[in-house]
Amino acid sequence: MAAETSALRHRLRSTDLATEIEFLMARARALGTTHANEQLASLKLKARSYAVLALACSQSRPSQRELAEFLSLDASQIVALVDDLERRGYVVREADVSDRRSNVIVGTSEGMALCQRAVSAVTVAENKSLKALDEAERDQLRDLLARVAFEG
Amino acid sequence: MAAETSALRHRLRSTDLATEIEFLMARARALGTTHANEQLASLKLKARSYAVLALACSQSRPSQRELAEFLSLDASQIVALVDDLERRGYVVREADVSDRRSNVIVGTSEGMALCQRAVSAVTVAENKSLKALDEAERDQLRDLLARVAFEG
DNA sequence: TATTGTTATACTCTATAACTATA
DNA sequence: TATAGTTATAGAGTATAACAATA
Numbered sequence: 001m002a003a004e005t006s007a008l009r010h011r012l013r014s015t016d017l018a019t020e021i022e023f024l025m026a027r028a029r030a031l032g033t034t035h036a037n038e039q040l041a042s043l044k045l046k047a048r049s050y051a052v053l054a055l056a057c058s059q060s061r062p063s064q065r066e067l068a069e070f071l072s073l074d075a076s077q078i079v080a081l082v083d084d085l086e087r088r089g090y091v092v093r094e095a096d097v098s099d100r101r102s103n104v105i106v107g108t109s110e111g112m113a114l115c116q117r118a119v120s121a122v123t124v125a126e127n128k129s130l131k132a133l134d135e136a137e138r139d140q141l142r143d144l145l146a147r148v149a150f151e152g
Numbered sequence: 153m154a155a156e157t158s159a160l161r162h163r164l165r166s167t168d169l170a171t172e173i174e175f176l177m178a179r180a181r182a183l184g185t186t187h188a189n190e191q192l193a194s195l196k197l198k199a200r201s202y203a204v205l206a207l208a209c210s211q212s213r214p215s216q217r218e219l220a221e222f223l224s225l226d227a228s229q230i231v232a233l234v235d236d237l238e239r240r241g242y243v244v245r246e247a248d249v250s251d252r253r254s255n256v257i258v259g260t261s262e263g264m265a266l267c268q269r270a271v272s273a274v275t276v277a278e279n280k281s282l283k284a285l286d287e288a289e290r291d292q293l294r295d296l297l298a299r300v301a302f303e304g
Numbered sequence: 305t306a307t308t309g310t311t312a313t314a315c316t317c318t319a320t321a322a323c324t325a326t327a
Numbered sequence: 328t329a330t331a332g333t334t335a336t337a338g339a340g341t342a343t344a345a346c347a348a349t350a
Contacts, residue, residue, distance in 0.1 A: 012222045013302065015210040016271070017203060021278060022184045029181055029300035030224035032174045039277045047178070048340090051169060058167040065308060072165045072182035074342060079310060093309095101308040111214055119168070126173060132303035137296060138343045141202055144285065146257070149179035150165065151284035157340060200317090226319060233335060253326045253331040
């Protein structure tokens with residue numbers, strides 16, 4: 001994607017579209033994903049696989065179905081993401097004792113180590129994406145987005 | 153995508169991932185795009201084609217290259233979007249007198265009419281997506297996102 | 305009967321490279 | 328030599344339906 005000229009920005013920013021939250025979110029997210037994927041590339045992770053790894057390495061013991069719901073992804077996509085992370089030794093599918101249909105996805109110790117590095121990488125990316133905002137504003141944005149994201 | 157149980161929300165919301173702005177933005181946007189596409193479906197538009205139409209129907213006379221940059225899309229994707237809208241009679245490619253390589257994309261009167269209806273549809277969708285926020289909070293979110301989106 | 309994980313499949317989205325016409 | 332638009336194509340992302348095992 002080519003760099004944007006300031007003339008272009010000025011001209012198109014004054015359009016109605018440029019004030020729509022949906023549009024602004026699309027743009028902000030394109031930027032954020034680019035930065036995140038750049039920082040995660042050396043760990044052979046992307047935003048998606050990072051999210052799965054992070055939840056697997058939390059103490060929440062999510063099932064694949066839960067991962068799909070929480071990450072707004074289709075269940076069939078989770079299969080491929082977990083397959084990849086499992087093949088690389090970062091997560092395992094554990095049998096759920098209370099429901100034998102269900103797999104619980106858990107991080108291995110290698111997964112935990114990778115996850116720690118990934119969190120650092122994502123922090124770097126987030127700082128790049130949000131460099132226009134100070135700490136208080138970032139908290140404000142986080143709070144507003146959380147309410148939108150979880151109170152649809 | 154299945155509905156999310158409150159138990160799941162509670163359990164996974166307490167993870168570190170759930171506090172990352174990148175993740176929250178992905179979730180909020182999945183929601184917003186779903187609502188927008190639902191409302192635009194009867195006009196045979198999607199979030200993407202709506203954005204192109206809206207810019208074409210503004211007074212800014214964007215080139216295809218400018219549309220690509222402003223919408224964070226690849227130039228080759230704009231071709232297909234403009235092709236579709238042009239075939240349906242909503243926009244035309246006008247020759248740019250100052251640079252004959254360049255097309256200026258302009259809305260027709262049918263395009264203007266459709267755009268007006270689309271703006272209403274998108275407003276409905278935005279109200280659904282942002283129902284958790286009051287007017288002042290929406291302005292705040294808009295402002296914060298704009299700064300992130302345009303000051304990467 | 306309904307649900308979890310899985311597979312297969314198709315459809316959309318996105319990125320890349322090569323081409324043409326202009327600059 | 329570089330840029331705007333186009334085309335072709337491949338790869339990534341996403342959705343749907345069907346199946347086996349289990350509830």
